[in-house]
């Protein structure tokens with residue numbers, strides 16, 4: 383049933399190229415002019431609000447960068463348990479997006495109910511028959527297939543895939559990108575499943591590194607731009623299944639406090655593809671190394687070249703800048719998985735956690 387894998391989590395990590403490919407084919411059919419998004423007109427959207435919990439919230443956090451950059455629409459993100467009780471004002475022209483693997487998370491459902499009749503509501507869910515899917519004005523299934531491991535993996539990347547398509551559709555409807563640019567970005571996005579397959583072939587190296595990480599009591603994750611939410615996701619995944627204390631920070635925030643934690647005993651995992659922000663992240667990395675911190679740099683060949691001071695390197699294939707977060711989810715997942723295996727914890731059923739949080 384687990385297809386030769388020891389755990390559901392491992393099976394689901396390895397399913398990602400196939401499920402992502404299917405999801406992207408579905409949503410990108412004929413350059414967005416066919417398929418489920420063709421029926422959704424985003425030309426009148428003036429603001430986007432995105433609400434979710436946990437890993438699904440981090441998918442929203444990545445999508446904020448995409449929608450703001452591609453469609454130039456301001457995006458507010460919030461965790462559902464805060465959003466629902468904050469009762470924020472909702473402006474005309476708001477599109478409210480609720481992201482949930484299960485579609486049953488109590489706080490996310492309550493936030494959706496709060497927004498109904500005030501905003502257009504869109505659900506991005508894995509379970510099309512779920513409450514959140516049924517109660518929203520429209521639902522976009524992520525097509526990840528059943529996710530059994532408690533730690534969300536393939537649902538996260540499939541959420542990212544669907545939200546990337548929503549960002550492209552918003553850019554098209556807002557006339558920010560022409561049809562050729564949409565096609566080009568869509569094609570770039572469709573390369574991600576193959577790049578993820580390549581990254582998965584590097585699993586063995588991550589396994590060795592994870593044995594080392596399993597000795598640590600605290601681990602930091604850093605990233606800039608759309609890699610910042612990946613740092614948060616990497617830390618969440620690691621703490622939930624290995625029980626090692628981990629925190630994710632925006633690289634630029636390091637000097638505003640967390641740098642006080644750095645010494646030889648604290649591994650610092652840096653997600654930094656060689657994009658426009660790379661140089662900035664390298665200077666943050668140097669600040670860490672100057673204090674004896676052990677940096678694990680996750681980057682592409684270009685980014686890793688010349689970084690001889692780092693403690694460990696994890697090589698990713700080169701990805702299109704915009705869509706790199708889908709690829710960098712893989713080392714985040716594999717590091718958490720193998721660190722947990724090295725510690726001997728139950729990765730599919732971590733203590734204190736439930737797959738679907740239907741109570742607040």
Ligand code: F6R
Nearest residue numbers: 436437438482483484487533534
């Ligand atoms: C983390 C994880 C949780 C869920 C969160 C939301 O690996 O699985 O953080 O992402 O409980 O669940 P859904 O997406 O079902 O609303």
